[in-house]
Amino acid sequence: MSRTRVHNFSVSLDGFATGEGLSIEEPFGHAGHRLHEWFTTTRAFRAMQGAPGGSMGVDNAYAAQHGPGIGAEIMGAGKFGPPGWQDDDDWTGWWGPNPPFHTPTFVLTHRPRPSLEMEGGTTFHFLDATPADALATAREAAEGQDVRIGGGPSMVRDFLAAGLIDHLHVVIVPILLGRGVRLWDGLEALEQDYQVESVSTPSGVTHLTFSR
């Protein structure tokens, strides 16, 4: 059965998944790259970039779950580009000609545009839809495989609140951002619907999985 999964979703100790002041130069605002260092140093991430090397411990074991079994991704408008990308007809995402998705990829936006076929199997489709409707569309495109919910924090929260997520992998990075966009707001008692597991790793982060 096709499941809905979130992977490698990093938050600060105070719960922010992105900082303040997002721009084309600073995709995560004042958070910089600090939330994702545990990930970008793994072998799994480096392999996605076509680079050799990288860590092969437990952080890598989690990181490597990102791709296998995924047939489509849904992402929020805030992940696809910096604020205002909807006004730029030439914007094709952050990732160059060959994005690391390699599946149909649905971008939630109130201003849809024509689909974009990229290299490597990624096609961006633009949807103005509720989480449940977007998931139905993505699931069909996934042809029986799982659907990844790609972030940012507001849309992950919306999908969680709607009860649509089957597997949530969150990584707590021990920094205090103080401001930005929170993941956990409005999700009281979420844990009651899941089996929860925590493990801290030598890099200093803590991996949390919520599974059902």
Added chain:
Amino acid sequence: MSRTRVHNFSVSLDGFATGEGLSIEEPFGHAGHRLHEWFTTTRAFRAMQGAPGGSMGVDNAYAAQHGPGIGAEIMGAGKFGPPGWQDDDDWTGWWGPNPPFHTPTFVLTHRPRPSLEMEGGTTFHFLDATPADALATAREAAEGQDVRIGGGPSMVRDFLAAGLIDHLHVVIVPILLGRGVRLWDGLEALEQDYQVESVSTPSGVTHLTFSR
């Protein structure tokens, strides 16, 4: 040298150290006892209650750091009693005739009252003072030993913001409270002043220590 320490301070995954709706029946509001189950099942906690048994693993090893080397505690008004205790001249705290502090214990309140000498070495003193002034008073009373900052969340946050804490032990409990009083607000970049360590334990919680 005398240090200032916080121990066994539990927060939910969304950062709340206490729930909403605090009362004499529900000291932690809708959080109930869920934030403290990891602690109350340890041998160290049970020994403080004069009870036998309890777990002896890593949760207990952390729990047992609470007492040794402490010469005084400072707590916030919200820890000493339920909302409105200041109007009850007979209120002597939650803990009965022999409270588990066994040292001079300073209660921060805008409405000080005469000191209360309890059994077992605990004397409650009531102070209307800034964090720095309260710490100076408590440190003198501690006679060279360390001072414990006992909570609740607002006063721990105030002491952290004032740079007064040398050792912070926070326990992340994987539940989502959704509402209550947060620990981490307004502490951006706190980690830069500390060495930070995280460890998840078989009970499902994650212990974080900030030390300098």
